[in-house]
Amino acid sequence: MLSLKNLEISFNNEQVLKGINLTVNKGDVVTLIGPSGTGKTTLLRCINYLEKPDNGEILLGDIHLDYTSIRKKDILKIRRKTAMVFQQYNLFKHRTVIENVMEAQIVVQKKSKEAAYKKSMDELEKVGLLDKIDAYPSQLSGGQQQRVSIARALAVEPEVILFDEPTSALDPELVGEVLKVIENVAKSGMTIVLVTHEMSFAQNISTKVVFMDKGNIVEEGTPTEIFYQSSNDRTREFLNQFYTEKNSI
Amino acid sequence: MMFQLDVLIENLFGILKVVPQTLLLAVIILILSLFMGGCLALIQRKKIPIISSLISVMQSFLRGTPNVVLLYLGYYTLPYIVQYIVSLVGIDFNPHHLHPVITVIVVFSISFSVFQSETIRGSMHSVDHGQIEAAHSLGYSFFQTLRKVVVPQALVEALPDIMNSFLVIIKVLSLAYLISVVDIFGQAKLLGAYNFSYIEAFVAAALVYWALCSFLTLLINKFELRLRKGF
Numbered sequence A: 001m002l003s004l005k006n007l008e009i010s011f012n013n014e015q016v017l018k019g020i021n022l023t024v025n026k027g028d029v030v031t032l033i034g035p036s037g038t039g040k041t042t043l044l045r046c047i048n049y050l051e052k053p054d055n056g057e058i059l060l061g062d063i064h065l066d067y068t069s070i071r072k073k074d075i076l077k078i079r080r081k082t083a084m085v086f087q088q089y090n091l092f093k094h095r096t097v098i099e100n101v102m103e104a105q106i107v108v109q110k111k112s113k114e115a116a117y118k119k120s121m122d123e124l125e126k127v128g129l130l131d132k133i134d135a136y137p138s139q140l141s142g143g144q145q146q147r148v149s150i151a152r153a154l155a156v157e158p159e160v161i162l163f164d165e166p167t168s169a170l171d172p173e174l175v176g177e178v179l180k181v182i183e184n185v186a187k188s189g190m191t192i193v194l195v196t197h198e199m200s201f202a203q204n205i206s207t208k209v210v211f212m213d214k215g216n217i218v219e220e221g222t223p224t225e226i227f228y229q230s231s232n233d234r235t236r237e238f239l240n241q242f243y244t245e246k247n248s249i
Numbered sequence B: 001m002m003f004q005l006d007v008l009i010e011n012l013f014g015i016l017k018v019v020p021q022t023l024l025l026a027v028i029i030l031i032l033s034l035f036m037g038g039c040l041a042l043i044q045r046k047k048i049p050i051i052s053s054l055i056s057v058m059q060s061f062l063r064g065t066p067n068v069v070l071l072y073l074g075y076y077t078l079p080y081i082v083q084y085i086v087s088l089v090g091i092d093f094n095p096h097h098l099h100p101v102i103t104v105i106v107v108f109s110i111s112f113s114v115f116q117s118e119t120i121r122g123s124m125h126s127v128d129h130g131q132i133e134a135a136h137s138l139g140y141s142f143f144q145t146l147r148k149v150v151v152p153q154a155l156v157e158a159l160p161d162i163m164n165s166f167l168v169i170i171k172v173l174s175l176a177y178l179i180s181v182v183d184i185f186g187q188a189k190l191l192g193a194y195n196f197s198y199i200e201a202f203v204a205a206a207l208v209y210w211a212l213c214s215f216l217t218l219l220i221n222k223f224e225l226r227l228r229k230g231f
Ligand SMILES: Nc1ncnc2c1ncn2[C@@H]1O[C@H](COP(=O)(O)OP(=O)(O)O)[C@@H](O)[C@H]1O
Pocket: A011, A012, A016, A034, A035, A036, A037, A038, A039, A040, A041, A042, A043
């Protein structure tokens, strides 16, 4: 479904991703965990082509591309098969909730207004925001904004949806509502790649957990394998540190 | 010397007659300067090598030269430039037939495009990058992102500056009289000379400018409120 081969990227002569190989099957929920500054965000952004990898290949549905010889129309193709949910929501501030969800369908997918409206209402119902369709983003809580941005991503029917720490910018009491929505998206069979620090959530919804450190994939496996049975020192150190920090708060 | 109210009123009506053509001229210059300014801003945003530096030089020249000088420069050179360009396609053109209104439009459009490009650049910058990335991630092309995300928000941001430049253009058009294009100021000068009533004529001109600018400010504020609804 989605497969990356030897993906490399550098910023200012510093290699941030050092040859990533990753396979995501249809319906998979793949969670990327690892210390901050490791390249998790960069990896998601490369999949969405918000960053241009220096080397490597991507297989995505019926697309197969080599990053060294990519063309403009390939970029749009990749982006139209993927959707990103950002930490900071990034809703269009000058559009209402319903307009935010409709616009890409009309502009990118060339759907009719009626069709886009219907699809948007379906998606907004799934995220529980039918009562807010005419609100502007500034009138919503962070949790509501993130739910709109999930609806916006779902509405373009991507083959993969990428979540980059979708709850990290939220007040603690709003995290639950967004995780609930993501869980429902996962249950609906959507293919997901997720970066999160919500470890128990990752354990519950992931079909595969990937531990990254310093631009490499160190280890990958089922949640049980990674969280309870890992024999890798770096994985265990990260998880231990993580739980100690969490408990000390 | 007595201030004569009836002359003032007569002059007011005389001046009001040229308000429409002054406004039309200002609107044409505003639109052309915005269009050119937008192109300049885009070129500089894309950092196209040689062209970008050429534009920087041109901008600093235009910014550093008074509009009067630019106007005279245009007045004496533009007809010959047009003659040359037209001759390239084999048409004979008498440079004395170039209407000075054309010179006014060309000179001020170019001169103001520099200010507009900076306004536009600043306002495009004010649209947060996250929204642009969101559009890209959904598959918007460069121009779709520009049209649907950047321009609508930048426009609201730029509106006060654009309005301001419109008022400045209206006032700068008083220079057009120097090359015999009659605007509000030019008309006042003509009426003053005609009636030997310069004070009344210029008071009338000042009142018209003032009323015009107040009215336009009011209009734009209303419009801005409507654009800003909600966000
Ligand atoms: N656009 C960029 N320019 C320069 N350096 C960047 C850029 N994006 C990310 N980096 C660097 O790449 C490294 C990995 O960042 P990131 O992918 O955000 O890590 P993570 O999401 O795992 O915390 C960091 O050292 C960061 O400073």
